[in-house]
Amino acid sequence: MSSRFFTAIAALERRGLLYGLTGQKEGQTSAARPSIDENAAVYAGFDPTANSLQVGNLVTIVGLLQFREMGFRTISVVGEATGLVGDPSGRTKERAQLERNVIERNADCIEKSISTIFDNHSAMTRHKQMHPPKILRNSSWYRNQNVISFITTVGSRFRLQQMLNRDSVQQRLSSGAGMSFTEFAYQIFQAYDFLHLYQSENCLVQIGGSDQWGNITAGCELIRRAVGKQAYGVTLPLLVTSSGEKFGKSAGNAVWLSAEKTSCFDFYQYFLRTSDQDVKRLLSFLTLLPHVEIEETMKKHSEEPEKRLAQRRLATEVTCLVHGHEAVCKAEEFTSVLFHSKVKDASHLKENLRYIKSVDVPRDKVKVGLTLSDAVLEVKAVESKREAKRLIRANGVYVNDVRLANPNELISERYVTQDGVTLLRTGKTNYFLINWI
Known part of the structure; x- marks a missing residue:
């Protein structure tokens, strides 16, 4: 029995991170859960549909790091090939297909981000001896695939009824949008990724979000049919806000892992x-x-x-x-x-322009006087001058930490710091810098 695997699963469960585990029967105790080879690897996949992962993906990465701390080898697969297909999970309509060169650039960015996180994890846990991370792109094992051979050797191991019964498929088929064959076939490709890693890397465990359950179990089933062995899937809860809204780039509230985007x-x-x-x-x-x-x-x-x-x-x-x-x-x-701090005394605001939203404004404007409502509009804190005036009159605008309530007040030289900037705030947390040039 692999005590490390049991310990890792128990640690996830204790943190509320264990959503599902394949091979687990209802009512089964933790002691009766499946065990795996001590030398096995654990993997998670990330499709490069954007040039950055977002904080929802961090849950899966933390899951990988949990296994890493327990001594397992970890593999992060950047879906350079499957990104071209498009995962239908959790989507009400087909995503726009991306060009190959866009997918490749996105994959570069995501690979760099994952590598950085693993490096930071190593730096934060210097006292622990852990396996170095492995990052692979699944395009490497599809590049020389023959389509006829793939369909006959891999496709023949799938049963249509099982594929149709996947939640992601049922949801789309019952919607007005329907589903293309391309998306329908996505589960075959993700399943084959698992089989390939099982055979080449002794990878026995795949982890992912709870919306990936169907794709993960498809991989476990393919391994059982192809080589007669058992592999395991672990799913983690999706990250949601306190109101139940999913974090994610498609939801419009993404917090990106790339410093260029957030x-x-x-x-x-x-x-x-x-x-x-x-x-x-x-x-x-x-x-x-x-x-x-x-x-x-x-x-x-x-x-x-x-x-x-x-x-x-x-x-x-x-x-x-x-x-x-x-x-x-x-x-x-x-x-x-x-x-x-008192903003007027801060000597290094300009050094930190990259940390908050800023706008360059000609210095001539401060000489003649820029009205407060125009300044709020200039930094795009609001969409209209009318909205700017309403916000100011509601005591919601601060200039260098001083609340101003007159929309027509002029932003003159007295509001410019020695660094040549003016800090404008709306509400409690929305900061903007006017950089006078």
Whole structure:
């Protein structure tokens, strides 16, 4: 019996991260769960349908890192081939097909991001001896495939009724959009990925989000039919907001893992603003902190909730994992400047232009005087001048931490810092910089 596999599964379950496990019968105890070879690898796949992963994908990466800490080899598969096909899971209509060169560029970005996260994980756990990560692109084993051979050797092992019964297929067939054969065949390709890794890498476990259950079990079934062996699937909960909305790029509320799409400062600030209702769950889902340490953090937080200790720990741990220790230091420094300093005395606001939204405005405008409502519109904090005036009159606009309530007040030289910038804030957390040039 592989005690490491059992320990990893138990750790996921304790954190609320275990959603499903293949080979598990209803009512079966943890001790009766399946075991696997100590030398086996665990893999997860990531399709490059965008040039960055988002925070929802981080749940799966943390799952991989949990297995890594238990001594398992881990494989991240960037779906350069399957990205061209398109996964129908969780979608109400077919996604727009991307050009091959776009998929390749996206794959480069995602591979770099995953590699960085694993490097950061190694730096955060120096005392542990862990296997180096392996990142593969599935295009490497499809490139020389013969279509007739693939259909006869792989396709023949699938049963149409099982494929039709997948939730992702049923949902689309019952909708008005229907489903193309391309998307219908996606499960065959993901299943073959698992078979290929089983044969070439001794990979016995695939992990993924709960919406991947059908694709993962298809792989387990293909391995059983092709080589008569058992492989296992582990699914993790999807990351949702406290209102039940899924995090994701298609939902329009994505927090990206790429610093080019979500700056390190915005990333840090996002988690710093986490509600008390969500913070424990996110500590469990998105960090590698031991369960007992999470419980201790929450205990201290409950004693002095106004200090937001749990949110600070969450923001620090997740930012360090995704962007590294230096990014945490810079985000904390800039947070201190914005929230705890007098902006007019801050000497390094301009150094941090990349951390918040900014706009270049000719210096001549400050000489003649730019009205406050025009300034709010200039930084695109709102979409219309009418909306800008309403926001200002509602006491929702600050210039260099000073609340201004007159839409016609002029932004003159007295509002320009020695760095040549003006900090404009709407509400409690929306910051914009006017960079006078």
